[in-house]
Amino acid sequence: MFYFLYQPVFSQTIIELHSPVDDQHYYTFVNPHDSAYVSFWCMQDMGVNYGQCYMLKLDLVKKERFYPVPDGVYDIYVDDTLEKRYSIKAGKENGAWIVYYKNGNPRTLTPYKDGKITGELINYYPSGKIACRVKWLNDYIVSNECCYYESGKIASILYYDKTSFRYKEETFNEKGKLIKRTYNHKN
DSSP states (O other): OOOOOOOOOOEEEEEEEEOOSSTTSOOEESSGGGGGTEEEEEEEETTEEEEEEEEETHHHHHHHOOOOOOSEEEEEEETTEEEEEEEEETTEEOEEEEEEOTTSSEEEEEEEETTEEOEEEEEEOTTSOEEEEEEEETTEEOSOEEEEOTTSSEEEEEEEOTTSOEEEEEEEOTTSOEEEEEEOOOO
16 A cells, blocks of 8 residues: 655745836846746826836736746845745745845744734834734734834834724833823724
């Protein structure tokens, strides 16, 4: 009797881009075959382009019915610097999606499970110290969001209800004194 053990294999795909030369141009591919995974877009105002961006075609599957990108890890380099790392499983976002500063430190770590933000989302300063952190479950914020000064002291606390509506914000100075409290009301 033979048993065949299946273990999913994830590949790593490195995508290299060049920055736009100006606001009127898009990113360009180092390897044109990478266009199977990434698409470019920008904002326009009266015929003027601005805000050039790129994204995995996974984001477009829902909107424009592209074929999803294969499962695996995607490292996107812009001008030879790692800028983003995405992980795809079963055609959906899974694992940590990381955006990096040019110095190589993480800027944002967004945890996904089955295509939904689930876990602790963390924003960092360029130094690597934590700037903000908040917990998510199935695309909903389920904790207060704490933001910090680079010294590590609390800068603000954002309070959310069960629908992820921010109903209160408290801001502190670097000595820890409350300097502002704001309330938001649903219409």
